[in-house]
Amino acid sequence: MRRFDSSMIRRMTCVLAGSLLCASAALAQQASRPQPIVAWSAKPVQATPWTAPNKPHWKLSDVLAKHAGQRSWQEAIVSDRDFVAKYISMAPGEKTPRQFFADDRVFWFVQSGRMRVSIDGQEPFVATKGFMVQVPYRTSYSIETEGSEPSLRFEVTGAQAIPLYPVDATPAPLDGRKYLKVTYTGRGTYDEVNKPYIDFTKDVVNANGRGGPFVKDDKTFANMIRGAGTPPPPSTNLGHFHIGYGEFWLILEGKIDYLIEGVPFFSAEPGDVVYAPQGRWHRASFGGTGMATRLAINPRPDGMHNFQAPEND
Structure with missing residues (x-):
């Protein structure tokens, strides 16, 4: 018969305790996962159609081909109740006015080129291909294309968002709107998730x-x-x-x-x-x-x- 000394017994006890802990942790993890709930959901009988410019698949190659030879252009890609999204190309040296949106974040993905981004409260930075940039509501920003090639970005704004301008900027004309001087308080902020940019x-x-x-x-x-x-x-x-x-x-x-x-x-x-x-x-x-x-x-x-x-x- 094999004898077990005290050290062996302690090791075996630790192994057994560890196994029990692992099993308990696995069970706890499974228990913490949300369990599916079965319910009746009101799916439309007639499938919701795509309304232009929305369509199942926009190919970037087709968008670029459509605007071949142009350096400054815009192409509407998405427009629905919640968002407007566009591809926007800006020629070298072109710059947006300083502007902001009242209640919506704006964000974009840089597809190509170089752009200098200036956001109130942040150090200006250069965003290149692969950068994702976002600006909180009521925070002024501007974008300028650097280098010898146009910059191209995919930009998303709120569906009802229209640009506002700091008092020292000149508003761009907007059909059906008249710009007036107003006062306001507060503005959006960045946090652990919402950062100015990521590469x-x-x-x-x-x-x-x-x-x-x-x-x-x-x-x-x-x-x-x-x-x-x-x-x-x-x-x-x-x-x-x-x-x-x-x-x-x-x-x-x-x-x-x-x-x-x-x-x-x-x-x-x-x-x-x-x-x-x-x-x-x-x-x-x-x-x-x-x-x-x-x-x-x-x-x-x-x-x-x-x-x-x-x-x-």
Whole structure:
């Protein structure tokens, strides 16, 4: 019969205790995960149509081809109840006026070129390809293209947001509006999530990061979703739909595979924009063989995802 000395007994006790702790931790983690709730959801019988400029898939290559030879141009990509999104090209030396928005953040992704960004309260900085920049409400900012090439950005603003100007700036004419001097108080701030900018290539790709929210407040959510390419799910997996709002994605890296109700399966590449109207089933997955990232944009940080219920529920 094998004898166990006191030190062996202590080691065995520690191993057993560690195993119990691991098992308890795993059970606790499972218990803390939200359990799916089955309910009736009012999905539109007639699928919500795409209304121009919204469409299932905007290819950046098509946008660039349309504006070939132009140095300053704008192309409307998204316009719905919540957001307006555009591709904006500015020629070298071109500069926006100092402006701000009353109640909405503005954010953009630099697709190419160099731009000097000046934001009240921040040191001016140069944003190049891959930078994501955001400005809180009631905070003045301006953008100027540097270098010999145009700068190109994908910019998102609130649907009802119109520019306001500091009193020492000259407002640009706006149809149906008359600019008056007013007074106001307060302005938006930055925090641990909402930062002036990140360099996506340096801070996420080169750091092998997982992404996460870049903009998150009570009515704007721009979330980087990153992962390795995998085979697409079966066509029986419809994904989910949202009630009351659409969702769109800017592809930042790699390939993203999409299945949207009423649209054949397709893949989107960097710079492309994909849009799913409210109430339509949609599914996004990481395509290709490398890493892929999409910036998911919608107005609800905790928006409800209506997934398929199991057949026996």
